[in-house]
Amino acid sequence: MIQTDKIKSIVENIPVPGIFRRIGQMNLLKSIEVTDQSVEIVLSSTGLEEESQLWIQNSIQDDIASLAGGLKVKISFVETAPRELNVFGKIIAVMSGKGGVGKSLVSGLTAIALRRAGFSVGILDADITGPSIPKMFGVKDRPSFNANAMLPVVTHTGIEIMSLNLLLPTEEEAVIWRGPMIGKVITQFWEEVLWGKLDYLIIDLPPGTADAPLTILQQVPVSGIIIVSTPQDLTTMIVKKAVHMAATMQKPILGVVENMSYLYVPEIDKKIELFGKSRVDEMARAAGAPVIAVLPIDPALAALCDKGEIEKYDNEIISQIGHKIYELAGVLKQT
Numbered sequence: 001m002i003q004t005d006k007i008k009s010i011v012e013n014i015p016v017p018g019i020f021r022r023i024g025q026m027n028l029l030k031s032i033e034v035t036d037q038s039v040e041i042v043l044s045s046t047g048l049e050e051e052s053q054l055w056i057q058n059s060i061q062d063d064i065a066s067l068a069g070g071l072k073v074k075i076s077f078v079e080t081a082p083r084e085l086n087v088f089g090k091i092i093a094v095m096s097g098k099g100g101v102g103k104s105l106v107s108g109l110t111a112i113a114l115r116r117a118g119f120s121v122g123i124l125d126a127d128i129t130g131p132s133i134p135k136m137f138g139v140k141d142r143p144s145f146n147a148n149a150m151l152p153v154v155t156h157t158g159i160e161i162m163s164l165n166l167l168l169p170t171e172e173e174a175v176i177w178r179g180p181m182i183g184k185v186i187t188q189f190w191e192e193v194l195w196g197k198l199d200y201l202i203i204d205l206p207p208g209t210a211d212a213p214l215t216i217l218q219q220v221p222v223s224g225i226i227i228v229s230t231p232q233d234l235t236t237m238i239v240k241k242a243v244h245m246a247a248t249m250q251k252p253i254l255g256v257v258e259n260m261s262y263l264y265v266p267e268i269d270k271k272i273e274l275f276g277k278s279r280v281d282e283m284a285r286a287a288g289a290p291v292i293a294v295l296p297i298d299p300a301l302a303a304l305c306d307k308g309e310i311e312k313y314d315n316e317i318i319s320q321i322g323h324k325i326y327e328l329a330g331v332l333k334q335t
């Protein structure tokens with residue numbers, strides 16, 4: 001008799017047409033029943049258009065037939081709510097008390113670092129009024145969907161992205177919604193998007209410690225928070241606000257990142273501290289958490305972000321971030 005495990009691996013390996021994912025990644029396999037003469041497979045139809053379902057059905061039939069001819073194969077689809085299919089290892093939110101300090105950049109670099117380390121990663125762009133993740137990664141495709149789910153867009157290196165920018169008619173469209181509407185979008189990104197099985201979900205939070213980031217921390221079971229800051233004057237106060245918010249929400253702080261810490265000028269082989277002396281130690285003390293990274297201002301990185309090619313960034317800081325986060329996230333609760 002053909003083994004269930006063998007069938008499982010066949011089914012999970014079937015690619016879903018047009019969306020760069022396999023059945024297994026999307027967590028669509030519900031059950032397999034094998035007898036001497038037959039195989040019965042139940043899949044979720046979540047997020048799949050009808051043609052895709054047909055195509056998948058035929059592929060599975062063909063693959064099983066070539067493995068064990070003569071078996072009767074029955075494949076059926078059932079609807080499942082996307083949130084029942086979403087399985088996240090760790091959910092990490094990137095926060096700062098202040099705008100423009102590099103949250104989105106740090107979210108992007110964190111996702112890239114973990115992806116390069118071999119993990120499956122998604123980014124939920126929760127900055128509804130100023131989404132910047134798709135531009136940084138150069139993704140423009142619309143999320144595909146059916147009646148019961150929407151699928152994140154996949155970047156060049158396989159990071160899943162969901163952002164309001166991918167749904168707006170044009171990239172430049174301004175979002176002028178009020179709080180409750182924003183909350184609704186976040187709920188949808190959480191409940192109606194099929195993320196599938198991911199080792200890490202990174203959440204790029206909107207700036208500040210007001211309503212919007214609060215709503216997200218209330219709605220999403222975040223495992224840990226990364227705090228981003230720059231060496232400017234008000235840093236400690238701002239970090240303290242973020243720390244206070246994390247404590248109120250009972251979310252552990254994974255670590256701190258100091259961004260725009262210095263500018264390295266190769267011609268004179270000097271690091272210039274444009275925004276003053278590094279305050280990363282002060283920040284780590286205020287947060288009661290370790291330092292994850294100290295990032296320089298890097299014009300090459302800014303240029304790649306502008307071109308939508310952040311995934312091409314080649315700097316040892318990326319593997320440093322990856323190692324550090326992997327190590328720190330080890331102690332976080334699974335979601």
Ligand SMILES: Nc1ncnc2c1ncn2[C@@H]1O[C@H](COP(=O)(O)OP(=O)(O)OP(=O)(O)O)[C@@H](O)[C@H]1O
Pocket residue numbers: 096098099100101102103104105106127130132206207259260295296297298299301302305306
């Ligand atoms: N270390 C860096 N080197 C070069 N450019 C950087 C660096 N950090 C951030 N930038 C650039 O600064 C700008 C602001 O960064 P980013 O969008 O990540 O900030 P943010 O905190 O997410 O902002 P917002 O509060 O608006 O969401 C971006 O154009 C980004 O490319």
Ligand SMILES: [Mg+2]
Pocket residue numbers: 103104105127130132204
């Ligand atoms: Mg941002």
